[in-house]
Amino acid sequence: MSYTLSEEQLMLKDTVRRLAKEKIAPGAAKRDEEGVFSHEMSDLLKENGLFAADFPETYGGAEMGFLSCCIIIEEIARVCASTSVIPLVHELGTMPISLAGNDEQKQRFFPDLAEGSKLIAFGLTEPGAGSDVGGIRTKAVRDGDSYVLDGRKCFITHGDVADVLTVTARTNPELPGNKGLGVFIVEKGTPGFSIGKKEDKMGIRASSTVELLFENCRVPAENLLAGEGKGFSIVMKTLDFTRPSVAAQALGIADGALDYAVQYAKEREQFGRPILQQQGLAFLLADMTIQVLAARELLYKTATLLEEVPRDLSRVSPEVIRYSSASKNFASDTAMKVTTEAVQVLGGYGYIKEYPVERMMRDAKITQIYEGTTQIQKLVLAGTL
Ligand code: CAA
Numbered sequence: 001m002s003y004t005l006s007e008e009q010l011m012l013k014d015t016v017r018r019l020a021k022e023k024i025a026p027g028a029a030k031r032d033e034e035g036v037f038s039h040e041m042s043d044l045l046k047e048n049g050l051f052a053a054d055f056p057e058t059y060g061g062a063e064m065g066f067l068s069c070c071i072i073i074e075e076i077a078r079v080c081a082s083t084s085v086i087p088l089v090h091e092l093g094t095m096p097i098s099l100a101g102n103d104e105q106k107q108r109f110f111p112d113l114a115e116g117s118k119l120i121a122f123g124l125t126e127p128g129a130g131s132d133v134g135g136i137r138t139k140a141v142r143d144g145d146s147y148v149l150d151g152r153k154c155f156i157t158h159g160d161v162a163d164v165l166t167v168t169a170r171t172n173p174e175l176p177g178n179k180g181l182g183v184f185i186v187e188k189g190t191p192g193f194s195i196g197k198k199e200d201k202m203g204i205r206a207s208s209t210v211e212l213l214f215e216n217c218r219v220p221a222e223n224l225l226a227g228e229g230k231g232f233s234i235v236m237k238t239l240d241f242t243r244p245s246v247a248a249q250a251l252g253i254a255d256g257a258l259d260y261a262v263q264y265a266k267e268r269e270q271f272g273r274p275i276l277q278q279q280g281l282a283f284l285l286a287d288m289t290i291q292v293l294a295a296r297e298l299l300y301k302t303a304t305l306l307e308e309v310p311r312d313l314s315r316v317s318p319e320v321i322r323y324s325s326a327s328k329n330f331a332s333d334t335a336m337k338v339t340t341e342a343v344q345v346l347g348g349y350g351y352i353k354e355y356p357v358e359r360m361m362r363d364a365k366i367t368q369i370y371e372g373t374t375q376i377q378k379l380v381l382a383g384t385l
Contacts, residue, residue: 003067003304012053012068016075019048025079031206032082032359037161038206041083046116051090059110066241067303070248074299077252078259081363082206084249086119089158089207091245092371093120095238096166096183098311100226105185109164121162123153123186123212124235130155131376133168133235134177138214140169140184146218147171147184152196153212157370160195160210163188167212168235171228181231185223192217203362226313233313240316240324241306243371247299247331250367254295254335257342257360258288264346281345288338295331302327318384329377332367339364 005013023044031038045051054069055061062068069091077084094113097105112118129135138151149169159165165186172180186193196211225234262285265276275281302323309320316324339361343350350357368374 003300005067005071005300008064009068009071012064013071013075016050016072017078019044020076020079024076024083028080028082028206029353029356029359031080033205033353035200035205037158037208038083039161041080041206042086042116042119042161045083045086049116050087051116052114053087054091055094055110055114056106059106059114061110061114065307066244067300067307070245070299070303073245073248074252074255077249078256080206081249081253081360082204084252085157085204085207088242088245088249089121090116090119092238092242093122093158093162093164093166095241096122096225096234097185099237099241100183100230100234100313101185104222105225109185113164118163119158119161120164120166121156121158122238123156123159123165123167125153125155127152127154131373133181133232136168136170136181138167138169139173140171140182140219140224142171142221143218145221147182147221147224149184149186149192149214149217149219151214153214155199155209155370156212157207157209159212160198160208165212166225167214168231169214171224171231175229178232180229181235182228183225183231183234184219185225186217186219190217190219202365203359204366230313237313237316239371240321241309243324243328243377244299244302244306246367246371247295247302247327250328250331250335250364251292251295251299253360253364253367254288254292254331254338257339257357257364258285258292260355260357260360261285261288261342261345264349275345284341284345288341291334291338295327295334298323298327298330322381322384325372325377325381328367328371329374329381332364332374335364335367336361 052062053064057063073084140147167186171182194213196213199209268275342357
C-alpha cells in the first residue's frame with residue numbers, strides 16, 4: 001500500500017502550515033492563558049473551508065479523505081494544539097453519522113457541518129464509564145415517536161459550543177455491558193439537555209471540556225443511528241477511525257516542539273559554540289527527530305489504510321485496528337517524550353511561559369488519555385494478535 005502524499009495533499013499541507021504560522025500561532029499563548037474556546041479560531045477554519053475535508057461532495061464536502069483531515073490537524077497542532085482540537089472533535093462527532101446515519105440524517109446535518117456553520121461533539125464518557133464503554137448508564141427510553149434521555153456525561157470536549165452532539169445511551173437496561181446501547185443525534189436547545197460543570201485543564205486550555213446533563217430530554221426517534229443495540233459497534237468503529245486523528249494532533253505537537261528546539265539549539269551558544277554542536281544535545285535532538293519521523297510514517301500509513309475502509313458498520317479488519325491503536329499509542333508517547341526533551345533543550349527558558357515548549361508539554365499529555373488511554377490502545381492492539 002503506497003502512502004506518498006499526492007500533489008493535492010502536499011498543497012494542502014503547505015497552505016495550512018502558512019495559515020497556522022500567520023493566523024493561529026500568534027495568539028496561541030494568550031488563548032492558552034485565557035482558557036476559553038476560541039470562536040475566532042473556529043471561524044478562521046470555516047472561512048478557509050477546513051471543516052469540509054472529510055465530508056462527501058454530495059453533502060457539501062470536499063471529499064479529500066481521512067489522510068487530508070489528519071494533515072490539517074497535524075499542521076494546526078504544530079503551533080496550537082487547542083485549535084487543532086476543533087477539526088479533531090468535528091471528525092469524532094461526525095463519524096457515528098458517517099458510519100451509521102441514513103441519507104435523511106446526513107442530508108439534515110452534513111451540509112452545515114461540512115461548511116462549519118455548525119459544530120458537533122461526541123458524548124460518550126460518563127463518571128462510571130471512561131475506558132469501559134459498557135458501563136454507560138445514561139438511559140434512552142422509547143416513548144411514542146421519541147426517546148427520553150436521562151443521565152450525565154463528563155469530560156465532553158466542546159459539548160457546550162456544539163450545535164449537534166452524537167450521544168451514546170442505554171436503550172435496553174435489561175442487556176448487560178456493551179449490549180443494549182444506541183447512539184442519538186441530539187441538538188443544542190433540546191428541552192431537558194443542559195451543560196453542567198466546565199473543567200479547568202492542564203493543557204489544550206482553549207478547548208472546552210464540560211458535563212452534559214440529560215433530564216427527561218425528549219429526542220425524536222428518527223435521531224437514533226442505525227437502530228437499538230448498534231451503539232457499541234458504532235462507537236468502536238468511530239474510534240478505530242478517529243484515534244489516528246489524535247495521533248495527527250500528537251505528531252503536530254511533537255513536530256512543533258522539535259522545530260522550536262532545533263532553532264533554539266542553533267542560536268543558543270554556551271562554552272563558545274551553539275549548543276547543537278554539543279554532542280549530548282545533538283544526540284537528544286537526533287532521537288527526537290527519529291521519533292517524529294517514525295510517528296509520521298505510521299500515521300500516514302494508517303490513514304491511507306483507513307481510506308479503504310467502508311463508512312458503514314461492517315467489521316474493521318484486525319490489521320486496520322492494530323494500525324489505528326499503534327499509531328495513536330506511538331504518536332502520543334512521542335509527543336510526551338519530544339515535548340519534555342524540548343523543554344530540556346531550552347533549559348531554564350523551556351520552563352517559563354514566554355517560550356512555547358512549556359505549553360506544548362502540557363498539551364501533549366491529553367493525547368495519551370483521550371479517545372482511549374495508552375493502556376487501552378495496548379489492550380485493543382493485543383486483542384488483534
Ligand atoms: N473495533 C471494532 N470492534 C471492536 C473493537 C474495535 N476496536 N474492540 C472490540 N470490538 C468488538 C469485539 O470484537 C466484540 O465483538 P463480538 O461481541 O461480536 O465478539 C465486541 O466489540 C466486544 O468486545 P470486548 O468484549 O473486547 O468489549 P469490552 O466491553 O471488553 O471493551 C474496549 C472493549 C476496547 C476496552 C472498549 O471499551 C474501549 O475501546 N474503551 C475505550 C473507550 C475510549 O476510547 N474512550 C474515550 C472516550 S472518547 C473521548 O475521549 C472524546 C474526547 O474527549 C475527544
